């Protein structure tokens with residue numbers, strides 16, 4: 258018999274996973290078909306610190322290290338990539354506040370981000386996708402205020418968000434601005450066709466029509482280097498997407514193995530047919546490899562390693578690729594059973610393609626990795 262004295266105390270990671278299991282459960286397929294997440298689920302996850310779990314407990318977060326936050330991200334990703342996308346964006350927003358905000362901004366914004374208020378990240382623009390140096394959104398000082406003008410595209414979670422962290426030009430330099438989505442001049446324009454993947458993640462185009470805000474909305478007073486700003490922010494985003502992709506691989510491995518164990522064709526379980534067994538072996542390897550590169554990236558993050566950027570790009574590139582190939586293999590193993598809208602492997606197949614585009618596309622990752630290879634003596 259266990260009592261309150263002998264029962265093990267659940268740690269923050271276990272509690273966060275249990276909360277995600279309770280709130281998401283098996284509802285992701287229905288949310289995917291509906292193209293929308295329940296806002297109260299996001300608010301509850303946010304209020305318990307799950308969406309930005311690395312924020313220190315003194316600031317209201319869970320204080321998880323990168324690897325444990327990664328395992329949490331993979332778990333959420335295995336259940337629902339749309340919710341995991343919100344987690345990546347919200348976590349990236351909190352990371353930018355932690356990294357670039359002044360003391361007051363860290364206190365105030367992180368308190369909001371860990372109490373159920375939601376944040377998204379606006380980098381991309383019509384003319385600035387892979388090449389963020391082409392962005393034209395601008396913030397300028399005007400008396401005591403600042404004024405933000407421009408257009409941000411594909412902002413994950415902006416449908417639900419209270420803030421969009423906007424990357425903008427600021428004179429000869431750059432800045433991140435915490436723009437409340439209800440500020441006068443902010444126009445939220447839904448993407449009116451169904452998105453290929455992460456369909457419930459609330460992607461919105463955000464128009465910034467001379468949005469006037471107090472200067473305190475400018476993280477750290479602005480004036481930072483543009484490349485430094487997006488490289489630092491994307492490092493968090495890449496680790497998060499890498500772990501999320503690992504979660505997709507885990508969900509696919511589980512679904513494929515369960516199906517191959519039970520489904521019989523030609524007088525035996527399909528897992529005993531060698532060509533099906535090959536898919537299972539590839540999925541098993543995909544899970545192992547993705548986990549290892551993510552662990553390596555999280556270790557680099559935790560130790561402030563000079564190889565951090567390389568490790569995060571590698572992890573994202575490898576895990577996204579395994580998610581894309583692995584989900585295709587899983588659909589193949591399930592056959593028609595997996596070819597229906599909202600099914601975990603059908604969702605994974607569409608969601609994983611997005612992982613090869615965001616936070617640096619496959620091609621951009623390969624260019625970074627090739628540049629590194631060329632700089633080495635082998």
Ligand SMILES: Cc1cc2nc3c(=O)[nH]c(=O)nc-3n(C[C@H](O)[C@H](O)[C@H](O)COP(=O)(O)OP(=O)(O)OC[C@H]3O[C@@H](n4cnc5c(N)ncnc54)[C@H](O)[C@@H]3O)c2cc1C
Pocket residue numbers: 346377378379380381385386387388410411412413414452454455460611614615616617618619620621624
């Ligand atoms: C579902 C989804 C969610 C998103 N969420 C967000 C978000 O929350 N916030 C945000 O700011 N943005 C978001 N984005 C935008 C995303 O970051 C961009 O789509 C991504 O950076 C690629 O930019 P692009 O789509 O303009 O493609 P492009 O940059 O036009 O690239 C098109 C193709 O050309 C290739 N290419 C481009 N340049 C080069 C080069 N120099 N060398 C070789 N190949 C090249 C690319 O790899 C790609 O294959 C999201 C996008 C999607 C689809």
